[in-house]
Amino acid sequence: MQNKIIFDICGTLYNSNTTMDFCEYRCDKKSKKIILKLSKTILAKVINKLSLKFFNFDLIRVLHVKSLKDLDINTLQKDANNFVEQYLEKKKIDEVHNILKKYDKNDVILVSATIDPMAKAIAQKLGGLKYISTTLEYKEDKCLGKIKDDLLGNKQHYFKNQEIEFIITDNKSDLALCQMAKEVVIVSKNKNIKFWENQDLKVSKIIKV
Numbered sequence: 049m050q051n052k053i054i055f056d057i058c059g060t061l062y063n064s065n066t067t068m069d070f071c072e073y074r075c076d077k078k079s080k081k082i083i084l085k086l087s088k089t090i091l092a093k094v095i096n097k098l099s100l101k102f103f104n105f106d107l108i109r110v111l112h113v114k115s116l117k118d119l120d121i122n123t124l125q126k127d128a129n130n131f132v133e134q135y136l137e138k139k140k141i142d143e144v145h146n147i148l149k150k151y152d153k154n155d156v157i158l159v160s161a162t163i164d165p166m167a168k169a170i171a172q173k174l175g176g177l178k179y180i181s182t183t184l185e186y187k188e189d190k191c192l193g194k195i196k197d198d199l200l201g202n203k204q205h206y207f208k209n210q211e212i213e214f215i216i217t218d219n220k221s222d223l224a225l226c227q228m229a230k231e232v233v234i235v236s237k238n239k240n241i242k243f244w245e246n247q248d249l250k251v252s253k254i255i256k257v
Contacts, residue, residue, distance in 0.1 A: 052210060053151050054225070056217035057160035057170060060235045061148070062139040063257065066162045066170070067182075071112035073135055074127045106200060113163065113184070117193025121165075124184075124191055128165035132173050143255050144216060144235060151214075153177055159225075161200040180206055204228065218257075223247060 058066050088108075099105045116124065148156065158171055158179040167181030180203075185196040199206075204224040212228050218235040226232045226249050234244045234254045241254060 052157055052207065052212045052214075053155045054157055054159050054212060054215040054217075054229070055144075055148060056215075056219060056222065056235075057158055057162050057167065059218035059257075060216055061141060061144050061158075061170070061174075062136050063141055064136060064139040066136065066160075066166045067109060068112045069135065070128060070131050070163075070166055071115050073131050075115050109200075110195070113195055114193040116163075116184070116191045119191045121186055121189045121191065124165045125168065128169040129172075131166070132169045136170070136173075141235065141255075141257060147216060147233065148174070155213075159199070159203050159206070161198065161203075161219075163195075 055061060058064060093108070095107065099107050119127075153175045156177050158167060158174075158177050158181070160167055160179070161182050162170075164181045164183045167179045171177040171179040180199065182195055182199045183197045185192045185194040201221040203222060207225065207228060210228075212225070212230065214231045214233070215222070215226055215229040216233040216235065217226065218240075220240065220243060226234075226247070230250060232249045232251045234251055235257055236244055236254055237257060241256070244251065244254060
């Protein structure tokens with residue numbers, strides 16, 4: 049069985065929440081822009097933090113995904129490709145990309161809670177990598193503005209009884225997946241370093257961002 053080399057995307061390869069940044073990048077209706085702007089208020093962030101803590105439900109993310117409703121799948125993918133070229137290239141975390149270059153592309157898999165058009169665009173940009181991501185719900189090639197299958201906090205379920213050679217991530221929600229890996233590299237802000245240091249993990253390096 050082939051060992052897995054896993055790279056997270058958001059906050060790891062790029063200093064960006066790619067789903068939310070993409071939704072804001074391509075939002076072209078005033079009413080939707082207002083909703084996305086309100087989701088960034090302090091009150092909304094507090095409510096979202098509680099929702100995540102107790103229900104693992106990201107309300108702000110759901111509102112952002114809703115802004116994609118009625119886009120056809122081809123337009124969505126084209127916009128995602130443009131976003132990677134025009135926005136994400138400036139958000140690269142170079143140290144992580146240098147680590148990526150050390151591995152055979154055939155062994156690497158991107159595992160991210162970002163939405164599927166974004167994961168596909170990034171995977172193609174990085175040389176045709178394999179990926180597993182959150183998937184959007186479509187009907188007759190139109191986005192319904194809803195999530196069909198969500199990887200947020202659920203990544204470990206895709207790797208049951210599999211060998212994970214290496215994982216690099218910044219997400220606390222990836223703890224269960226990290227516990228399955230032979231080697232772990234963490235990307236972390238200062239405020240989260242103590243959390244990772246207190247875990248029983250085979251951490252070879254912590255990259256501070």
